[in-house]
Amino acid sequence: MAKSAGSSKSNQKITTSSTAEYFAKNLQQVGFSSQTKAILTTLKESVDNALDACEEAGVLPEVSVFVEKIGAGSIKNSDQVRVRVEDNGPGIDPEDVPKVFGEYLASSKFGRGRCSRGQQGIGISAATTWAQLTTASGARVITKTANMRKAVSCTIEVDIKHNKGVVKDKETIDWNRAQGTSVEFLVDGRIQLNGEAGLLNYLNATTLVNPHLTLHYKLPELERQTIARVSEQIPEIPDAVEPHPHTMKLGEFIAHSHLFGRVSASAWLKKGFSRVHEGVLSELVKGGTKRAVLEKSVDALNETEFKALFVAIQNMKLMAPSTRSVLSIGEDAMAKSIQRLGAVDFYSVVSRKPAICDFKPVQVEVAVARLEDRSVEADSHVQVLRFANRVPLQFDKSACAIVHAIESVNWRAYGLGQSKSSLPFGPYIIAVSVVSPFIKFKNASKETVDASDELVEEIRRALIQAGQKLSKHLRREVKANELEEKLKHIEQFCPILVQGVCNILKAPASRKKRAEEGLLKILGRDTHLAKKELDAAHAVLEQQESEKQTAFDLEQE
Amino acid sequence: MAKAFVEDRIPNLSRELCDRLLSDLEKAKRPVLYATKCSLDNALYNPKVGYLTPGKKKVATELNVSSVKKMSRTIFMLEVILRNIDSGAVNTKRELYYIAKGDIKHNPRLKPLDFADQGESDEIIDFICEMLECYREELNCFANDRGGQTYSQQLVVTETLTDGGKAVIDLSKLGTSPFQPKNRPQSLKLSARKPIDFCLIVESEGTANTLVANGFTKRHNCILLGAQGVPSNAVRGWCKLIQDQLKVPLYFFGDLDAYTMQNIFRTLKAGSAASLIRNSDFSAPDVKFLGVLPEDIKKYELNDYPVKENDAQEVRALKKAADALKNDPFFQDKRNKGLAQILKWLLENKRRCEQQAYFSVDPKDPTMPEKIIIEKIKRGNFV
Secondary structure, three states: OOHHHOOOOOOOOOOOOOHHHHHHHOHHHHOOOOHHHHHHHHHHHHHHHHHHHHHHHOOOOEEEEEEEEEEEOOOOOOEEEEEEEEEOOOOOOOOOHHHHHHOOOOOOOOOOOOOOOOOOOOHHHHHHHHHHHHHOOOEEEEEEOOOOOOEEEEEEEEEOOOOEEEEEEEEEEOOOOOOEEEEEEEEEEOOOOOOOOOHHHHHHHHHHHOOOOEEEEEOOOOOOEEEOOOOOOOOOOOOOOOOOHHHOOHHHHHHHHHHHOOOEHHHHHHHHOOOOOHHHHHHHHHOOOOHHHHHOEHHHOOHHHHHHHHHHHHOOOOOOOOOOOOOOOOHHHHHHHHHHHOOEEEEEEEEOOOEEEOOEEEEEEEEEEEEOOOOOOOOOEOEEEEEEOOEEEOOOHHHOHHHHHHHHOOHHHHOOOEOOOOOEEOOEEEEEEEEOOOOOEOOOOOOOEOOOHHHHHHHHHHHHHHHHHHHHHHHHHHHHHHHHHHHHHHHHHHHHHHHHHHHHHOOOHHHHHHHHHHHHHHHHHHHHHHHHHHHHHHHHHHHHHHHHHHHHHHHHO | OHHHHHOOHHHHHHHHHHHHHHHHHHOOOOOEEEEEOOOHHHEEEOOOOOOEEEOOOEEEEEOOOOOHHHHHHHHHHHHHHHHHHHHOOOEOHHHHHHHHHHHHHHOHHHHHHOOOOHHHHHHHHHHHHHHHOOOHHHHOEOOOOEOOOEEEOOEEEEEEOOOOOEEEEEHHHOOOOOEOOEOOHHHEEEEEOOOOOEEEEEOOHHHHHHHHHOOHHHHOOEEEEEOOOOOOHHHHHHHHHHHHHHOOOEEEEOOEOHHHHHHHHHHHHHOOHHHHHHOOOOOOOOOEEEEOOHHHHHHOOOOOEEOOOOOHHHHHHHHHHHHHHHHOHHHHOHHHHHHHHHHHHHHHHOEEEOHHHHHHOOOOOOOHHHHHHHHHHHHOOOO
């Protein structure tokens, strides 16, 4: 619309805006759409950056979070809130500090095809912008790399006009730690601690999918808390693999060729893409692509030739992309981590093998936990924790692939209450993590994973496996209760029966004693039998489960 | 006194059972209680005997975790009943329920046996009856039920009272009051001032009263009694007593429908599958079905009407009739072919006709039903 404004009626000039200007005007698109969300997003972006930095450097993360209310905010009905996040990561080179905190789309990860939390380099700059807009202060950063004797402390602001980070009040200070980064924002907003979109939920969820994280936090009205790590293993973020031709559009295909300079088209295809090898090229030739085109240098190919090549490859059947690039939390780590959520009396964890959904490698991991606290109302829905690349998703639940998948499972079969096509009920937490180098989010604030049929089905399978484990446990519990009931029953009625019979017969005490002993023997055999039956049933069940799993795995392969 | 009737049979049987149970327990052997299976698949019908008798099938209750409660309750209730028999006390089922609850209240050790409602204690009393093959009156447990309202100008009843005294009741001296005996047929002795020609059992007590009011019993030497719908034990025992002691023909006059045929007339004549163990004393095999018969509808132009689809009781009875024709030994027996044919007619035509339809034959003559009944008896127009 703006571009068509050059009609006769208007003399307005057509101007271009910087990326920073765009985001400064549209902060709601990146998670600053309400006062409570603003605080959560600021915290989330800071923690994501801290965790990514630690993992990249191979450091076990120890992150400290401080959130406190300072006073009234400048926005109506808001508070001024200080959000500070400190990590023990590698620190940032002082030259890069303004880029990291004050420049949009300045990222070390953009389009690299790795499973990092941050991808585009928008979030933390947006937080700086929000601080700047609401409290006229930027991000206060202290950072120190292992090579530095002193730490650098400075304030970063965003030069909105030119999308540049501006350094202010830079000084070197003594900092009593070997390396790390501390970032502090003074922002307007409102603190929401509890509920699905609360800070506590975010922090708990973050610890669940980051078993290697030690988290200290101090939130308003709460004591300082420390959640210690349960795993000493730093997740290794697999290297990115070359793109798969079927995930590209023509423009991307051509642009990709420019990265390779003067090499033959066939060398470019083999080097620059995954799943393209000599056999594929022979197929291309058989399919009508001229050998000469493949021998030509890529920078000499014209648009028609590119298009013909692109279409020919799109129409070929290629192997699905490799799943090597996805990262897994792992069942063991999840199992340990889930116990950090609070009093959990049973959990089942499923880590699926990496799979391909919509031509992108994806790994789905699921944890279902039952809370010891059964005080929740019977008809209240289970608590759902959603994660994309190990970042909790807390908004816009209904449109998310994860929620769609949970609703599509028949939880009644696993012993949970559920209305048709809705979330199940009960004191449970269902946590679903989707990890992929290319997660399709529905918006820039990364709140919802797009619900494609293939992804929903993959998540659904993981949930079904977790549900089966859960129902096995519930059945075992019911059986155990029944056995206990039986024993109680016997203890209650035996003496009454014997006494009654002796009363009618006026039998002597010796007969009564013998009968009581005999009765216990008889009914003791009963409970013994019940125990045996129980064990036999479990054995059969386990065998069936393992057979089912093997069949399922074979089918997958 | 009741004690006199049961003599020592029940206490002896109970002690035998308990002794067997205790001996088994002493040997750590799982005791089993056997009870007669009271259901149609264990019912035998021999026309010479005249009523449904139990077959050989028994329900075995072996002591295990799930039956220990029932067994304990059974022994506890048996103790209560034996105490009653010993003292001569008589109770209803509901009273026994409260007595049991009282015992439990005063002895906390018995708390696990407590009955949540009367249904639970009734079930135990019935189980004891099936186990000892007796009826509950033998356990001094009486229903609050009496034989149907009975009228006669000839019948004299001599009742042995609980204190051993005798009471003589001359029914002709009761005016418009009916005689309704308690359900203790063993204590009644019947005699007739004049020979009695027949006994008419009318399904509807109202219609029985109308017939009497219109002078039926004055004009005929008979006994007339109302069956109160489905006959209770007392009505059944009373009819059996009339049959055995007076040896007069018995006629049943009721509706022409599947429910009456199966639930009322069959029960009166041959007993029921649920009461297999007491049919011998509670059925009158000589009773005949006087009507309404299918041919009466045409003959007397009676008002009949189709079975309504929303009449659940009748629809269910028709369904049951189809089953009875295949499985019920009573209707399968060739001596009861006439009754089976009526059931078939009802199934085929899906129509019913009530006993009161006789009043439509000549509305101006209130004695018309009486005339038809007498005519049918004289002509042998019954099944």
